[in-house]
Amino acid sequence: MSxxxxxxxxxxxxxxxxxxxxxxxxxxxxxxxxxxxLQGERGVDARGMEIDPGxxxxxVSRGLSVVQGxxxxxxxxxxxxxxxxxxxxxxxxxxxRPDLMLDELLRVGRRAFVSFPNFAHWRMRGSxxxxxxxxxxxxxxxxxxxTENIHHVTVKDFSELxxxxxxxxxxxxxFSGGRELGGFAPNLRAEYAVFQLSR
Amino acid sequence: xxxxxASTDSSLTLPQLLxxxxxxxxxxxxxxxETYGTLAPxxxxxxxxFHALTGDQHLASPHPIxxxxxxxxxxxxxxKPIDTGRFHVICANVVGSCxxxxxxxxxxxxxxxxxxxxxxxxxxxxxxxxVALLDAxxxxxxxxxxxxxxxxxxxxxxxxxFPGRTGRVLAIATSARHSAQNIAFHEVGRQAIMADPAWQxxxxxxTGSAPDKGLAVARMAAHITYLSEAxxxxxxxxxxxxxxxxxxxxxADFQVESYLRHQGIAFTDRFDANSYLYITRAMxxxxxxxxxxxxxxxxxxxTDARFCVVSFDxxxxxxxxxxxxxxxxxxxxxxxVSFVELSAPFGHDSFLLDVPAxxxxxxxxxx
Numbered sequence: 001m002s003x004x005x006x007x008x009x010x011x012x013x014x015x016x017x018x019x020x021x022x023x024x025x026x027x028x029x030x031x032x033x034x035x036x037x038l039q040g041e042r043g044v045d046a047r048g049m050e051i052d053p054g055x056x057x058x059x060v061s062r063g064l065s066v067v068q069g070x071x072x073x074x075x076x077x078x079x080x081x082x083x084x085x086x087x088x089x090x091x092x093x094x095x096x097r098p099d100l101m102l103d104e105l106l107r108v109g110r111r112a113f114v115s116f117p118n119f120a121h122w123r124m125r126g127s128x129x130x131x132x133x134x135x136x137x138x139x140x141x142x143x144x145x146x147t148e149n150i151h152h153v154t155v156k157d158f159s160e161l162x163x164x165x166x167x168x169x170x171x172x173x174x175f176s177g178g179r180e181l182g183g184f185a186p187n188l189r190a191e192y193a194v195f196q197l198s199r
Numbered sequence: 200x201x202x203x204x205a206s207t208d209s210s211l212t213l214p215q216l217l218x219x220x221x222x223x224x225x226x227x228x229x230x231x232x233e234t235y236g237t238l239a240p241x242x243x244x245x246x247x248x249f250h251a252l253t254g255d256q257h258l259a260s261p262h263p264i265x266x267x268x269x270x271x272x273x274x275x276x277x278x279k280p281i282d283t284g285r286f287h288v289i290c291a292n293v294v295g296s297c298x299x300x301x302x303x304x305x306x307x308x309x310x311x312x313x314x315x316x317x318x319x320x321x322x323x324x325x326x327x328x329x330v331a332l333l334d335a336x337x338x339x340x341x342x343x344x345x346x347x348x349x350x351x352x353x354x355x356x357x358x359x360x361f362p363g364r365t366g367r368v369l370a371i372a373t374s375a376r377h378s379a380q381n382i383a384f385h386e387v388g389r390q391a392i393m394a395d396p397a398w399q400x401x402x403x404x405x406t407g408s409a410p411d412k413g414l415a416v417a418r419m420a421a422h423i424t425y426l427s428e429a430x431x432x433x434x435x436x437x438x439x440x441x442x443x444x445x446x447x448x449x450x451a452d453f454q455v456e457s458y459l460r461h462q463g464i465a466f467t468d469r470f471d472a473n474s475y476l477y478i479t480r481a482m483x484x485x486x487x488x489x490x491x492x493x494x495x496x497x498x499x500x501x502t503d504a505r506f507c508v509v510s511f512d513x514x515x516x517x518x519x520x521x522x523x524x525x526x527x528x529x530x531x532x533x534x535x536v537s538f539v540e541l542s543a544p545f546g547h548d549s550f551l552l553d554v555p556a557x558x559x560x561x562x563x564x565x566x
């Protein structure tokens with residue numbers, strides 16, 4: 001299996017749509033799995049930011065350029081338009097202020113990829129509606145008291161934020177159970193979404 | 200040619216004058232250095248390791264005076280993170296030191312030791328001397344420069360002042376400038392040396408007495424800054440030294456006192472007091488941004504190297520904020536940079552001690 005094939009589906013979509021030779025900042029890059037694919041298979045100049053020192057150490061020891069930092073404040077260290085793309089995968093919902101992080105993302109990157117779990121997926125709705133409990137699902141398997149997801153967001157919420165900020169949606173993709181969905185009723189059917197954005 | 204295991208202990212006298220930041224120049228500069236591992240025919244596998252304030256070229260071979268293993272023995276050797284089976288590793292004694300390279304204890308043109316006639320040097324002067332060594336060795340471009348503490352300052356200075364001559368820069372537990380607190384601690388040490396009557400204005404060579412008491416106090420004060428508060432507490436707490444009760448006197452009642460006194464005295468066996476003055480001065484003068492028009496990012500404008508900056512969470516001498524300032528500057532010029540703050544209990548000295556995460560980062564970055 002290639003490194004590309006081993007990627008989480010949202011990361012694989014991002015990997016397929018970053019142009020060859022682009023410059024990229026992967027915010028919340030973890031151990032650098034996406035960066036490694038971008039750099040190794042698409043000749044991308046990939047940089048990363050990650051808050052967990054153990055993950056940074058893994059990324060650095062595979063030869064990637066990753067800076068330990070907190071996306072809530074350390075994106076300020078980068079100049080305007082420093083990258084062709086800024087990538088934020090499954091991190092927006094953990095931000096102290098997702099709206100401000102989105103601004104920062106589109107400041108340091110001329111374009112951005114943002115992926116996030118959709119809290120309006122029917123399983124989530126079912127859990128709240130029928131059980132009266134905060135959902136613990138296959139995609140978000142952590143209880144309310146220990147989850148890092150502090151700003152639950154839906155596809156509809158995110159789209160409204162983008163509209164309010166005048167951010168342009170260039171493309172979007174929706175996923176359930178690791179498979180890409182068509183565009184029908186994504187706010188109900190998608191477990192998570194990927195948006196390609198520009199100002 | 201050296202094998203991966205054996206080191207070669209060499210020295211070279213530069214044929215040309217060494218120009219200094221002070222405007223002066225040094226003639227007949229000798230540089231003592233060691234090499235490990237074999238230089239590839241393409242001359243492209245060399246790593247230059249810079250030593251810290253009281254370090255020396257004995258990177259991974261026993262110290263000639265103390266007999267102790269080289270100061271980075273745990274990091275450098277066959278199969279170790281800086282793998283001498285793959286890399287040709289060079290470590291040179293800095294100018295101003297006392298382990299074979301020209302310094303204040305060396306003999307000047309008038310056949311007398313320089314003493315305080317030795318010119319004040321800078322970190323950039325130390326780097327210039329080592330670049331002259333590389334030129335003499337026929338090494339145009341290094342695989343990497345590596346250093347911790349003052350060694351990290353040299354690594355940054357090398358990258359800034361000799362862009363194109365290294366592919367990688369690894370700077371550990373260091374800073375792009377000496378802070379007021381850093382300068383203050385050094386000044387305490389220098390005053391301790393100069394207050395010792397045996398210092399004799401620096402002309403103590405051949406007099407039968409040297410400012411060992413002052414140098415020992417300087418080392419004691421500095422040594423505290425290399426450790427963490429928690430580390431000291433763990434190691435010594437308030438435990439008493441070889442006694443059951445306090446003496447109500449000024450003996451070394453506490454273990455920590457006894458330890459520091461020992462560190463101070465042992466240091467005087469292997470280090471020259473004037474060298475300590477000159478090298479601490481060089482560190483205090485270090486401000487990489489100032490050298491480049493006041494903006495640190497401009498120091499790295501020409502570099503084509505990949506950088507890795509490492510700090511330790513318990514290092515209060517060169518805390519993480521100093522490393523972040525370096526990373527910030529590198530980001531501003533879009534240089535490829537990695538940064539990690541490692542967790543280790545040993546304070547500033549962590550870069551010399553058993554921190555497996557550091558081994559992994561060093562190895563991975565140099566691959």
